[in-house]
Structure formats: structure tokens, C-alpha cells
Amino acid sequence: MSARFDTDTAVVPNGDGSYAARMDGGWWIQRGPNGGYVAAVLVQALTASVDDRDRPLRSLTVHYLAPAVEGPVEVEVSTDRNGRTIRFVSARMLQGERLIAIARAAYAVPNPAGPAFADATFPAYAPPSDDDGRSQPVGIVPMRDRYDYSHVLGAPWDGPSSQAETGGWIRLREPRPYDAALVVALTDAWYPAIFTRVQEPMGVPTIDLTVHIRSVDALRLMRPEDWMAVRFRTTVASEGFLEEDGELWTPDGTLVAHSRQLGLILAQ
Numbered sequence: 001m002s003a004r005f006d007t008d009t010a011v012v013p014n015g016d017g018s019y020a021a022r023m024d025g026g027w028w029i030q031r032g033p034n035g036g037y038v039a040a041v042l043v044q045a046l047t048a049s050v051d052d053r054d055r056p057l058r059s060l061t062v063h064y065l066a067p068a069v070e071g072p073v074e075v076e077v078s079t080d081r082n083g084r085t086i087r088f089v090s091a092r093m094l095q096g097e098r099l100i101a102i103a104r105a106a107y108a109v110p111n112p113a114g115p116a117f118a119d120a121t122f123p124a125y126a127p128p129s130d131d132d133g134r135s136q137p138v139g140i141v142p143m144r145d146r147y148d149y150s151h152v153l154g155a156p157w158d159g160p161s162s163q164a165e166t167g168g169w170i171r172l173r174e175p176r177p178y179d180a181a182l183v184v185a186l187t188d189a190w191y192p193a194i195f196t197r198v199q200e201p202m203g204v205p206t207i208d209l210t211v212h213i214r215s216v217d218a219l220r221l222m223r224p225e226d227w228m229a230v231r232f233r234t235t236v237a238s239e240g241f242l243e244e245d246g247e248l249w250t251p252d253g254t255l256v257a258h259s260r261q262l263g264l265i266l267a268q
Contacts, residue, residue, distance in 0.1 A: 003176035004146065005185070009037070011045045011075060018076045019045040023095075025070040029141045032067025035206035035261070036188030037143065042091050042103045043181040045075035050087055055107040057180040058086075061210045062103045068095050085109050110216065118214075122253035123231045125152045128169040147189055148173050150227065156195035164193040167231035175224035183219065184211050186228060187246050187259035193234040194242055194265070203266035204242070211259045218254035226251055240265050 008027060011019035021044070027037035039062045047057065073095045080088040086108040093100040128150035147170055154166030170186055192204045213219070222228070229249040234242050246259035 003172065003174040005040075005172055005174065005176055005182065009040045009044050009181060009185075011041065011048055013048065014074070017049070017078065018074055019048060021045070021073050021075060023068045023070055023073055025142060027143050027146060028070075029143055030203050031205065032069070034143045034185075034188060035062070035064055035209055036185040038062070038064065038068065038093070038101055039103070039188065039209055039211070040181040040185040041073070042075060042093060042101065043105070043184050045077050046089050046091050046103065046105050046107075047180065049077040049079070049089060050107045052087070052107065055087055055109055056213065056216045057105060058108045058213050059106040059210070060103060060180075060184060061105075061208060062101055063208045064101050064206055065099050067205075068093075068100045071095070073100065080104075085111075118255050120247060120255055122249055122255075123153075123167055123229055123247075125168060125229055127251070128227050143189065146173055147171065148227075149190075153231070154193065154196040156191045160199065161196045164197045164234035164237075165232070166191060166193045166196050167229070169227040170230055171225070171227045177224050178219055178222040178226070178228075180213055180219075183213065183248060183257050186230065186248060187211050187257065188261065190230055190232055190246075192242075192263065193232045193244055194237060194263075197234075204263040205266065207241075207262045207264055209259065209261040211257055213257050214255050215250075218250050219256050222250055228256070237265065 008024040011021045013019055021041050023033050027034050073093055076092045078090050086106050089105050091103040150169040152168035232244055232246045234244045242263050244261050248257040
């Protein structure tokens, strides 16, 4: 039986360069589907179109134009340029006549001959215990029931903290192999870092999300049941907008992905 993530992000080719999918309400937040979930569906369509294991996803940027409702969507995919090393592709998600999201992505052949280093430091989180996921509150929004969370740093609404930083461990509640679609979903599955600096709930819908995959090899070595370490920071909130930078790490300390998003601050 397929994990729910696979079922709810599945795409079916229409035969004309587009793909049929369905938005499932189990991934909803306050006003519509979680942005990471929408991005994962787009990645499934983009990856199916590229259809080349030797060119994994390296870069994705999604702009969110309107919230989807539960039900069918169509993802139109086109190739912007297909070079020897990098293939650039675009996608448009539509629900009827409404344009929900647009995405641009780069799929590239690895270059092992290039320089390799990582100055970013692995967060010194204690490994999660087997009970951590079960102890997390569920039902705040439907999407929270899709993941196990083990918070280590920056509990939401316990502020005001002196900095907006939060992190810990996360994984799917129904394990399945790690891949680019799941990584993209995880970049937007945590509580917003701004919640550590405020004491009242607020909405922070995503305007745009960019994800860079930094280690495809490490990602492919992860086991479905593994936890992924995550750390998110916000350093500027101004004029109703904020940025949030994220890092995703394997349990043994390899940086898998960077993310950055621009969020809109909505008072409740």
C-alpha cells in the first residue's frame, strides 16, 4: 500500500505535456493547502516530465498566486532549455480557470570534479527518542497530523524570544523513501520561526519558496524511517512581510537542502 504522501502528491500524465493531480484536505493549514505540499505536487510533475535519474532536482522556486480548494488540479509543464548539464523546466498549476501556482526548476548532472566544502554547522540536537513523534499535539491544522515532530529549539508562542529561530527533528508519520518531493515538502512543514518572537498566533502564508538541493547522494542514503534535522531562522520582519531561511540535514550531519521563503504576515 502506498504511503499517503505518495497518494496525495501523485500525478497522472494527460498525454499533452500536462499532468492531473488532486489537492487533498489532509495537508491543509488555516486558509488552504500547505505551501510545501503544493510544491511537492509540482515537483512530482516536473520530475515526471524530465524523467532522468541522472539529472536530479537542484533548484526550485514556486510563487503562490491563490489558495487551492480540495479537488482536481492540472499541472502544465514545459521545458525552457535542455542543455548538456542543466535542464530548465517550468510548471503552472491550475484549478479550473484559476492559476494556483507557478514554478521554475533546474535539473542538473552532478559534477564530482568541482570543489566541495560546507561551512554550515550541523545543529547539535540530541537524537529524537521513539516517543517524540507521539507526544506532539495533533489537529491544530490537518497538515500537522501528516508528520512526526520533535521540537528542540524555539517552541511556538512561548516568546517573546530575542531571536526568531526554531528547529528539531521531523519525518513523515507514514514513512516512505526520501526524495526531492519530500524534501521540498519538509521545508515548509515546520512552525514559522516568527512564532518564537510573538505570543499571539498569526497567519504566515507563503508568497514564494526557493529550495536548493545540496546533496543528492546523502538524500538517497536516508532510510524512510529516519528523522531529518531542520533549523529555520527569520532575521527581518518589516512592512507586513518576513523572510525565513531553512536548513535540512541528515541524521549524521550532511546538509541536504537550503530553503528561503517570503511570507506575508496576517494578524489573526
